[in-house]
Amino acid sequence: MTEGEPQKGNTLEIAGIRIAWSFDQKQSRSINHPLVLDARSGTTLRVHNRPPPPFPQKEMTFDSGQTWALFRSGGKLILQNTSLHSEFRPSRFLFLAPDLKSGDLYVTGDAPQEVDPLGYPLNQVLWIILLAQGRGLLFHACGIDDDGKGFLFLGNSGDGKSTSAKLWFDHGMAVLNDDRIIVREKDGEFWMHGTPWHGDFGEHSSHGLPIHKLFFLRHGRKNSSQAKSGAEAVSMLLTRSFAPFWDKEGMAFTIEFCQRLASQIPCYELTFVPDGRILDFVRNA
């Protein structure tokens, strides 16, 4: 961790979206947390160290097949940390109110971590859900702060995001994150923000800055770039994002967001050789 820890007290703020939590009374005594909620928070959670109340029926919304599932029950959106088909029982359930402004987190087994009681992957999925409300999008991407110029490198696993992060870091530039970057709009500009959810390269920062250029990464035998635009660029953005594929309204916003991003920021497909020459190549693209 290099700077700007996003966690502070009973809140977690990432890319300007803040959640706050309080532990239920029995637990708050045991871990010495007061029941004080942060009025600036977008979502306030109450954390219970016990199994959830029974829910009658599940209306499936999305199942990742492995680490999480989302469903509706009793008017609430419920997120659990296993697939509905998993042989393992979930140890975390997040019940969200329809307006997403409040919720209850039920934790069994290990006590919830004070800095982030949601844990992986519920923390990331909650941000995906909140971003889909017209706020932005989480990308599979590496973000670099090149002395105030933001370069966003998008790619799926193995495309070179962590390699790129290390190269730029070794040349003195700040790495926002090598695997997960949130993009939001601010005053007509697209900003990229670091997240705590890094990949192989551990250095990261929670700060944000405007995006100068964005690149779709590919390993190659030489450094080369090709401009991308229109539907092709939008499609490449979508396939490198964590889009709310279960949410029609959220998906409509997401496509439109990618369209505006691709029309405002120069986009390139970048093949690169992993050595220092790529830095000037990117700067001059």
Place this chain on the structure above:
Amino acid sequence: MVDFLDKVYKRSDAIVFRKIGIECILVPIRQGVGDLESIYTLNETAARIWELLDGTAKGIEIRDKMIEEFDVTPEEAEKDLVHHLRELASIQAIIEE
């Protein structure tokens, strides 16, 4: 081929789409990750067919529109239309009325 020309199709409610330039992007709403790469880009002809699939026009009427709007013969228009309808049906993007 005659089958497609006689039928009326509409766009599925489970598809989110957006026109981008002359092309159109389709994204199916889904409940699992199996097909996360399934984002479809329609070219100019397919995008126009997609627009015309309003649940009232028969295939043959769409074909006639294509003949009017594009520089194609009736045979070419029919072949294109049937090809794109088959593709759209295969990804459950359209529903027969």
